[in-house]
Amino acid sequence: MATTFEDRLAALGVTLPEAAAPAANYVPFVQVGDLVHVSGQLPMADGAMIKGKLGADLEAEAGAEAAKRCAINLLAQVRAACDGDLERLVRVVKLVGFVNSTLDFEDQPKVINGASDFMVEALGDAGRHARSAVSAAALPFGVAVEIEGIFQIRP
Numbered sequence: 001m002a003t004t005f006e007d008r009l010a011a012l013g014v015t016l017p018e019a020a021a022p023a024a025n026y027v028p029f030v031q032v033g034d035l036v037h038v039s040g041q042l043p044m045a046d047g048a049m050i051k052g053k054l055g056a057d058l059e060a061e062a063g064a065e066a067a068k069r070c071a072i073n074l075l076a077q078v079r080a081a082c083d084g085d086l087e088r089l090v091r092v093v094k095l096v097g098f099v100n101s102t103l104d105f106e107d108q109p110k111v112i113n114g115a116s117d118f119m120v121e122a123l124g125d126a127g128r129h130a131r132s133a134v135s136a137a138a139l140p141f142g143v144a145v146e147i148e149g150i151f152q153i154r155p
Helices: 005-011 060-081 108-127
Strands: 029-032 035-041 089-100 130-136 145-153
Touching: 005 108, 029 060, 035 060, 060 089, 060 108, 060 145, 089 108, 108 130, 108 145
Parallel strands: 089 130
Antiparallel strands: 029 035, 035 145, 089 145
16 A cells, blocks of 8 residues: 555656746746645657647646646645655645637536546545646647646645
8 A cells, every 4th residue: 555645656657757847037936835836837748748639639637747747747746845745735725727629618627627637546535636727729739738736745
């Protein structure tokens, strides 16, 4: 039985990457009290961004995989905010997911489920969170999904 968050991730075959540096004039996360606000994370797989528009180039299942990749990158930022100790994470408070989608695509929640389901699978009850899943006409670099999050941590 996996006893730590890192153990649970390893059991899922997930290794968190190094936290990505910001691409512009912002910081990757801000801590206020016991909350860490993580800037929007993009979906990366094998060193490449997952690009496309849901409802045109991609189906909801592919979008959900992209959302899972965003969730992995969110946890990498949380680990960085916790000075490398992911066990300081208390819970995921909220995720906000932006889905690059056509005007008639209505399955944004199914796409963001990729992140939500992963958080619960990887973190158990600590992964349960409030959430928004919204459509976007376009996202940076043409990516399929971008997700930001708020996390509670221990000092």
